Amino acid sequence: xxxxxxxxxxxxxxxxxxxxxxxxxxxxxxxxxxxxxxxxxxxxxxxxxxxxxxxxxxxxxxxxxxxxxxxxxxxxxxxxxxxxxxxxxxxxxxxxxxxxxxxxxxxxxxxxxxxxxxxxxxxxxxxxxxxxxxxxxxxxxxxxxxxxxxxxxxxxxxxxxxxxxxxxxxxxxxxxxxxxxxxxxxxxxxxxxxxxxxxxxxxxxxxxxxxxxxxxxxxxxxxxxxxxxxxxxxxxxxxxxxxxxxxxxxxxxxxxxxxxxxxxxxxxxxxxxxxxxxxxxxxxxxxxxxxxxxxxxxxxxxxxxxxxxxxxxxx
Amino acid sequence: xxxxxxxxxxxxxxxxxxxxxxxxxxxxxxxxxxxxxxxxxxxxxxxxxxxxxxxxxxxxxxxxxxxxxxxxxxxxxxxxxxxxxxxxxxxxxxxxxxxxxxxxxxxxxxxxxxxxxxxxxxxxxxxxxxxxxxxxxxxxxxxxxxxxxxxxxxxxxxxxxxxxxxxxxxxxxxxxxxxxxxxxxxxxxxxxxxxxxxxxxxxxxxxxxxxxxxxxxxxxxxxxxxxxxxxxxxxxxxxxxxxxxxxxxxxxxxxx
Numbered sequence: 167x168x169x170x171x172x173x174x175x176x177x178x179x180x181x182x183x184x185x186x187x188x189x190x191x192x193x194x195x196x197x198x199x200x201x202x203x204x205x206x207x208x209x210x211x212x213x214x215x216x217x218x219x220x221x222x223x224x225x226x227x228x229x230x231x232x233x234x235x236x237x238x239x240x241x242x243x244x245x246x247x248x249x250x251x252x253x254x255x256x257x258x259x260x261x262x263x264x265x266x267x268x269x270x271x272x273x274x275x276x277x278x279x280x281x282x283x284x285x286x287x288x289x290x291x292x293x294x295x296x297x298x299x300x301x302x303x304x305x306x307x308x309x310x311x312x313x314x315x316x317x318x319x320x321x322x323x324x325x326x327x328x329x330x331x332x333x334x335x336x337x338x339x340x341x342x343x344x345x346x347x348x349x350x351x352x353x354x355x356x357x358x359x360x361x362x363x364x365x366x367x368x369x370x371x372x373x374x375x376x377x378x379x380x381x382x383x384x385x386x387x388x389x390x391x392x393x394x395x396x397x398x399x400x401x402x403x404x405x406x407x408x409x410x411x412x413x414x415x416x417x418x419x420x421x422x423x424x425x426x427x428x429x430x431x432x433x434x435x436x437x438x439x440x441x442x443x444x445x446x447x448x449x450x451x452x453x454x455x456x457x458x459x460x461x462x463x464x465x466x467x468x469x470x471x472x473x474x475x476x477x478x479x480x481x
Numbered sequence: 482x483x484x485x486x487x488x489x490x491x492x493x494x495x496x497x498x499x500x501x502x503x504x505x506x507x508x509x510x511x512x513x514x515x516x517x518x519x520x521x522x523x524x525x526x527x528x529x530x531x532x533x534x535x536x537x538x539x540x541x542x543x544x545x546x547x548x549x550x551x552x553x554x555x556x557x558x559x560x561x562x563x564x565x566x567x568x569x570x571x572x573x574x575x576x577x578x579x580x581x582x583x584x585x586x587x588x589x590x591x592x593x594x595x596x597x598x599x600x601x602x603x604x605x606x607x608x609x610x611x612x613x614x615x616x617x618x619x620x621x622x623x624x625x626x627x628x629x630x631x632x633x634x635x636x637x638x639x640x641x642x643x644x645x646x647x648x649x650x651x652x653x654x655x656x657x658x659x660x661x662x663x664x665x666x667x668x669x670x671x672x673x674x675x676x677x678x679x680x681x682x683x684x685x686x687x688x689x690x691x692x693x694x695x696x697x698x699x700x701x702x703x704x705x706x707x708x709x710x711x712x713x714x715x716x717x718x719x720x721x722x723x724x725x726x727x728x729x730x731x732x733x734x735x736x737x
Contacts, residue, residue, distance in 0.1 A: 348598075352604070358576070362576065366571045371559030
């Protein structure tokens with residue numbers, strides 16, 4: 167029965183294998199578009215994985231996670247415009263500023279819970295959105311073009327499609343591995359305990375808020391990394407990446423794939439973004455198909471795709 | 482007289498116009514089992530929640546080992562050796578029994594939990610501590626079962642194991658026998674009797690047989706006030722208690 171126990175692991179492994187081999191396919195078939203599409207998917211999957219740490223394992227329903235995409239992106243864009251082209255500096259700033267923002271926002275938001283937590287994280291992200299729109303020096307509403315991608319010296323050249331894709335994929339897999347370690351660590355068990363029963367955790371001696379805040383900051387940093395990659399991918403960053411619908415997309419990817427599962431958000435991102443791409447080519451009204459489809463999966467597939475696959479084994 | 486382990490001094494808590502805790506004074510000595518009884522709605526759980534720090538009192542003070550802990554948050558009180566079990570079973574249901582206990586041990590093993598890499602489920606000292614606490618309550622063979630799959634009785638025992646794993650000086654047990662069958666109740670009484678020498682216990686319980694079997698002292702809480710406090714025999718004889726509680730079958734049956 168060992169084999170049948172692992173349908174979801176199998177799917178996860180296939181997805182990873184597919185992602186690793188994608189550039190080979192793209193090269194052989196001459197289909198460059200698919201590499202571009204999947205670069206974007208991998209980057210957003212990274213953001214979804216970070217949100218899953220917060221939502222799935224930490225039980226914190228942040229509706230403002232796209233703010234970090236913007237912060238990471240603007241860190242790259244602004245530094246590039248100001249003549250600092252070093253990728254090390256840009257990425258370090260992207261991650262550090264994300265952490266700082268997360269600590270401040272988290273400290274304030276974690277005073278609330280439930281719907282109020284959702285609303286306040288949303289409000290802060292919208293604030294970030296309007297702040298970015300007001301940055302006249304950096305394009306304001308129109309956004310900021312990144313004329314030169316982050317420079318990592320001779321190590322890796324981001325201008326090369328394949329190299330850049332593998333950098334993004336490496337980051338994604340590294341972050342998945344990191345989340346896996348975190349989830350099973352002392353910290354991770356505390357985090358999941360808090361998700362399950364905060365009062366109980368306090369009663370056995372855990373100061374709950376500082377652990378939740380740490381999780382909030384880690385998730386923010388990881389998403390900031392995703393934002394820095396995204397700006398390099400599009401050579402452009404604008405307030406739109408922080409808009410609340412983007413935060414909503416990230417949530418859907420996580421829920422679709424399976425909250426609180428390691429690979430769920432990766433699978434969810436691939437399915438969500440490929441569907442979006444395919445459907446939008448079929449019809450202008452693709453959202454009319456996408457919406458009900460997602461609704462069905464959320465309604466009937468508790469635990470998302472990974473949850474359904476998990477039940478396949480048993481059923 | 483030596484300072485009692487736990488001392489409650491004129492504790493007051495209101496909910497709107499209702500005084501749920503009305504100038505309660507209480508002390509618990511080392512090694513003592515102090516039972517708190519009273520009809521439903523007397524404010525027993527409210528009192529426990531203030532002792533553990535889940536509910537802030539409006540007046541009065543709480544001392545643990547002579548130290549004023551009235552304004553300490555729950556986790557700090559736990560660190561000082563105050564542990565509770567919940568009236569309504571309150572466990573981490575998506576974890577195994579061993580995980581629940583190991584987490585309690587983790588909170589008290591002297592190392593903080595900002596460790597992000599090492600697999601905590603393979604932390605031998607924690608797992609050993611968890612196993613020991615589970616054996617203690619007779620759940621050793623159920624260590625790897627998800628809490629949601631444990632029977633109600635097993636969950637009650639697990640509540641106790643979790644509290645024990647925090648190495649408490651004083652255990653606040655909120656109706657540990659609630660919903661237990663006869664044999665299960667007897668096992669729990671036996672277990673608590675064994676614990677007597679290791680830890681002080683505040684026992685809130687409706688099961689009078691258990692209370693009179695275990696308690697060194699009993700305090701009777703009615704409408705938030707302690708109307709009597711003393712040895713079991715004294716309480717049994719107390720006219721006011723008989724009137725307010727023991728003799729009044731209607732109330733006793735009423736709580737179900």
